[in-house]
Amino acid sequence: MKQMNFKEGEVLYFNKPLGWTSFKVVGHARYHICRRMKVKKLKVGHAGTLDPLATGVMIVCTGKATKRIEEFQYHTKEYIATIRLGATTPSYDLEHEIDATYPTEHITRELVEETLKRFIGEIQQVPPAFSACMVNGKRAYDLARKGEEVELKPKLLVIDEIELLECNLPEIKVRVVCSKGTYIRALARDIGEALNSGAHLTALERTRVGDVRIEDCLNPLDFKEWIDGQDIKYEEL
Numbered sequence: 001m002k003q004m005n006f007k008e009g010e011v012l013y014f015n016k017p018l019g020w021t022s023f024k025v026v027g028h029a030r031y032h033i034c035r036r037m038k039v040k041k042l043k044v045g046h047a048g049t050l051d052p053l054a055t056g057v058m059i060v061c062t063g064k065a066t067k068r069i070e071e072f073q074y075h076t077k078e079y080i081a082t083i084r085l086g087a088t089t090p091s092y093d094l095e096h097e098i099d100a101t102y103p104t105e106h107i108t109r110e111l112v113e114e115t116l117k118r119f120i121g122e123i124q125q126v127p128p129a130f131s132a133c134m135v136n137g138k139r140a141y142d143l144a145r146k147g148e149e150v151e152l153k154p155k156l157l158v159i160d161e162i163e164l165l166e167c168n169l170p171e172i173k174v175r176v177v178c179s180k181g182t183y184i185r186a187l188a189r190d191i192g193e194a195l196n197s198g199a200h201l202t203a204l205e206r207t208r209v210g211d212v213r214i215e216d217c218l219n220p221l222d223f224k225e226w227i228d229g230q231d232i233k234y235e236e237l
Helices: 022-037 063-073 109-117 140-145 184-194 220-228
Strands: 011-016 044-046 054-062 077-085 121-125 155-168 171-178 199-209
Touching: 011 022, 011 063, 011 220, 022 044, 022 054, 022 220, 044 063, 054 063, 077 184, 109 155, 109 184, 121 184, 171 184, 184 199
Parallel strands: 054 199
Antiparallel strands: 011 054, 044 054, 077 171, 077 199, 121 155, 155 171
16 A cells, blocks of 8 residues: 555545535535644645536545645536436526426437537537626625626637437436537536527536546445545544
C-alpha cells in the first residue's frame, strides 16, 4: 500500500450521491482527512461542479494537487441524461416544478435521432439562469432565486458525441460526450425546443472525466472506513 501524503497532494475520485452538493463532498472529504491526520485544516477543492440532483464522477484534489484542478476541468466529460419531453421547468431540471407543457404527439424516435445530430460539433449554448455563472459580480442563481431577470451570453462548446440510448416517449435517455462548461440541463432545454416541444432533465449521471470512470470512484459514505485503512504520512501543516 502506497503511503498517502495529503499535504503534498492527492487526487481522489468520488461518485457524488444524489442530493449532495459538490461543496458537501469536498467538506466530507476534508473532515475525514483532517480527522485522520489530526490537523485542523487542509486545502481541498474539486475539479468541476455537479448539481445536487446529479450523480457521478467528482475529482477532489488536496494540498499541492489543488494546482491541478484547472487541468482536470479541461478534460472531456461523459454523461448519461434522462430527459422528459413535453414539459419545462425554470431550472431545466427537477429542482423546480413544471411551468409549461407542450405537445409531443409529433415526436418519433426517428425525429429524435435526426434532431440530436444537429447538436454534434461546435455549438453556442446559453447557460441556465439557475447556474453559478457570474453576472455583474453576482451568481446567476442568486439573482434568479430573487425573481430577477438574468441575461447570460451564449458560450461556444463542443459536443463530441450524442447517442440515443433509450426512447420511451415522452422520455429519452442519451449519452453525451462534451467539453468543459457544457450544461446538460441547457442541452435538454435546447433539444426540447429543436423538437418543437419543451424538455427538462429528470436524471443525470457523470460517468467519466478524462480517463476517470464511475467504477474508479469511491462512495463518500464509505470514505471514513476507506481512509482509516490507508497508510498516511503525518506532518505539521
